[in-house]
Amino acid sequence: MIDRIPDVLVVGGGLIGCSIAYALACEGAKVTVVERAGIGAEASSAAAGILAPRAHATEGALFPFAMASHARYPAWIAAIREETPLDVEYIRSGVLHVAITDAEGRLLRERADRLRADGHDVTWLEPFDVLSHEPALNARIRGGMFDVDAYHVNPSRLTQAVAQAAARHGVHFVLGGEVQGIGGSAGRATAVRTATGAISGDHIVLATGAWMATAGDWLGMAIPIAPARGQILALSAMPSPIQTIIWGEAAYLLPRFDGSIVLGATVEHVGFDRRLTASGINWLLEQIPALCPVLRNATFLRAWTGFRPMAPDELPIIGRAPGWDNVTIATGHHRNGITLAPITAELVARLVLHEESDQLIEPFRPARFLPPT
Numbered sequence: 001m002i003d004r005i006p007d008v009l010v011v012g013g014g015l016i017g018c019s020i021a022y023a024l025a026c027e028g029a030k031v032t033v034v035e036r037a038g039i040g041a042e043a044s045s046a047a048a049g050i051l052a053p054r055a056h057a058t059e060g061a062l063f064p065f066a067m068a069s070h071a072r073y074p075a076w077i078a079a080i081r082e083e084t085p086l087d088v089e090y091i092r093s094g095v096l097h098v099a100i101t102d103a104e105g106r107l108l109r110e111r112a113d114r115l116r117a118d119g120h121d122v123t124w125l126e127p128f129d130v131l132s133h134e135p136a137l138n139a140r141i142r143g144g145m146f147d148v149d150a151y152h153v154n155p156s157r158l159t160q161a162v163a164q165a166a167a168r169h170g171v172h173f174v175l176g177g178e179v180q181g182i183g184g185s186a187g188r189a190t191a192v193r194t195a196t197g198a199i200s201g202d203h204i205v206l207a208t209g210a211w212m213a214t215a216g217d218w219l220g221m222a223i224p225i226a227p228a229r230g231q232i233l234a235l236s237a238m239p240s241p242i243q244t245i246i247w248g249e250a251a252y253l254l255p256r257f258d259g260s261i262v263l264g265a266t267v268e269h270v271g272f273d274r275r276l277t278a279s280g281i282n283w284l285l286e287q288i289p290a291l292c293p294v295l296r297n298a299t300f301l302r303a304w305t306g307f308r309p310m311a312p313d314e315l316p317i318i319g320r321a322p323g324w325d326n327v328t329i330a331t332g333h334h335r336n337g338i339t340l341a342p343i344t345a346e347l348v349a350r351l352v353l354h355e356e357s358d359q360l361i362e363p364f365r366p367a368r369f370l371p372p373t
Contacts (some may be wrong), residue, residue, distance in 0.1 A: 006202030006326075008352060009192055011179050011215070013037075013333060014044040015155065016330055016337055017207035018162045019345035024168035027353055032164075033171060034192060036178035040159030042245055043209055046306020047338050048232065048254050048262050049158070052095040052150035053249040054115060061363035062315060066336060068360060069343035073151065076342040083165035089257045090156040095245040096125075096134060098141045100290050102261045104249055105142035112145040122147045123209035136294050150245060152254055155338050162341075167273040174199065179208075183220045190294060201275035202256075203326045203352050210307040211342035212317075212331040219321050224369055225331055227272055227307035229338050232282035235298035242292060251287035253295075261354050263287065267308075267335075276303050310334045312369075315357075318344060319357065328352055329366045 004026050010021045013035025021031045035041075050056065051073060053066035077090045099105035112124045123146045130144045131137060167173065174194075183191040183198055192197040206215045209225075216223035240261060246253040254262040266280045281303055290293045309331050311317055317332040330348050333340050343360070350356045 005353060007200075008032070008203045008205060009034060009201035010205045010207060012193060012207035012209060012297040013039045013163070013173065013175070014042060014207065014209055014337070015040060015159045015162065015341050016044075016209070016333060016344055017205070018166055018236055019341040020205055020207060020330060020348045021171045022169065023345040023349035024352065025166055025324075026169045027349060029353060031166070031171045032199060032201065033166070033173060034174045034177045034179055034194065036176065038145070038175055039163045039173070040156055043306045043308055043337060044159040045156040046230065046232065046304055047155040048252070048264050049153040049155040049338050050095070050150070050252065050254055051339050052147060052245060052247065053336075053339055054098045054120060054147045055095050055145075055150065057247075057339060058111070060315075062175060062336070065316075065343060065360050065364075066339050069148075069340050070198050070297045072342040072346070077138040080161050080165050084161045086157055086161040086164065087154075088161050089154040091153075091160075091257060092149075092151050092349060093243070093245055093255070094148045094246050096130065096144050096146050096175040098130060098137065098144040098291070100138070100141060100248060102142055108145055109143060115145075117294050121149060122149075125136040134242055134244055134246065136292050137246065138290055139291055146244075152245060152256075153338065154257070158338070179292060181228060187323050189327050203328070205328045205330060205352065206321070207330045209331060209337075210309040212309060212329070215329075219324060219327065221322060222369060223317065223329065223331070223366065224312050225309045225317070226269065228310040228334065229266070229268040229270050229273060230306050230308055231276055231284065231303065232262060232306070233284055233303035234260045234262050234301040235282060235295055236260055236301050237295060239293050246291055248287065248291050251284065251291065253291055254372055259271055261295065261298065263295075271304070272307065274305050274307075308334050308337070316340065316364045317366050318348065318361045319367070320351065324371055332364075343352060
């Protein structure tokens, strides 16, 4: 247990950084968020906002971590709503994970059986039942797994709401303050350096998303995070042909509160190339006939890109920076940043304020990338 509550600097103003700041401030810490652009300016505003871990966070140690975060969402959203009137569009819509081929159907049914055996409330639907649930889907779909306990949010609004809630608890935001390095010595940080001067603090949390490799240079260690570009587009069809999140092996469809339908997403390893490309948009459009053919006649609204922070093993990197007494890393959430925000914030706050490391984040320790000794 530490002797006193530290002053904490959180570098990064996306949903992960803002959520950590909010959690720390709720426990009485004095917190400053340093963000080079604006709140939620990068991956947090580009994400679709699907909260369906049984569909998209099913691998290894990530699954219990995601399910723990999913369980915290209702209370977390309720607490945020107490702080700000901003509607984050937290909607329970369910998710229907569909199989296009017989081979996909066999694997998906086996997954549904395993989940049910472990106590999860998912339902296997035969092709007729899939089409009874969502008549506009491709008639060739070979079955689906329905999870009623799936939600979606407006990720940009959620990030803004969490930032507002944090500010109400005294968090100070320094926007346009690009961090250029860390001050300190002997494995103990004392400040972050910006173009306009140093900002001091007792503990530093680095949550800079896809840009985290640069922070590794500050720490003298490799943080193997690379940007994974995602191209996403939105369509409009009146009325919407689907009511449920549709999750396929290659792409997803998300019916939003505003009537649009989000179709995503590519995963491209092209560095920080922010362009929308003809090949990326074409790939997305080619997914429509396999999932929901009537959307071929939908109105094209817009398209955008975002950079997901991706580690080599596609797992988060969360924990104390090796060799540093008071630097904590929280990055690498890849396609699950919105889902994992509540649990990441809670456990990072516990680590910073109480020096307690939960078993849930042990598989995500930054030290796993150190060379063997």
